[in-house]
Amino acid sequence: MDVTVAVAGDAPADDLYSLRxxxxxxxxxxxxxxxxxxxxxxxxxxxxxxxxxxxxxSSAFVASLVAWLRTRVGAVRVVVKSKDGAQIELDAKTVGALDAAGTAELIRELRAALEASEEK
Known part of the structure; x- marks a missing residue:
């Protein structure tokens, strides 16, 4: 897996350091x-x-990304881009509103999308 993660929001550099x-x-x-x-x-x-x-x-990457995003407040958006150009966007407001089942499903979907991108 080789992806780039960008963050948009009020303090993108601070958010990137926090995610790192x-x-x-x-x-x-x-x-x-x-x-x-x-x-x-x-x-x-x-x-x-x-x-x-x-x-x-990495399941750890996907789960950590989602867990981190759930802790963000305000208009924080994350863009995950794979080497083949596939892009996934998530925002804190939507992810934070998910219940446990929704969060688990998002993690499965994100992992599947990254795996599919890797197979190309």
């Missing part, structure tokens, strides 16, 4: 910050996304 902290706790995941070059008026590079690499589609 959550994901690096999972065994078997390599989590790399994707930085943009420094621009005038800003100290240092910006953080654009995370690259997540694992030997195969």
């Amino acid at each position: 902290a959550r994901l690096i706790e999972e065994d078997g995941l390599e989590v790399v910050l994707i930085e943009s070059p420094a621009v005038p008026g800003r100290l240092g590079p910006g953080v654009d996304a995370l690259q997540i690499v694992a030997g195969s589609v």
Whole structure:
């Protein structure tokens, strides 16, 4: 599995650092910050996304991503993009409103979509 995760919202860089902290706790995941070059008026590079690499589609990645998103407040949106260009978008409001069964189903669907993308 090799995907890029971007976050949109009020504080996308802070959210990316928060998500990274959550994901690096999972065994078997390599989590790399994707930085943009420094621009005038800003100290240092910006953080654009995370690259997540694992030997195969990771249940830990999918479950951690969904669990993290459930803790977000406000208009936070996550875009997961695979190497083949397939893209999955999730938002905190929708994910946070799911009950346990809905959350489990979302995790299954997300994992299946990533596996299908990997097979292409």
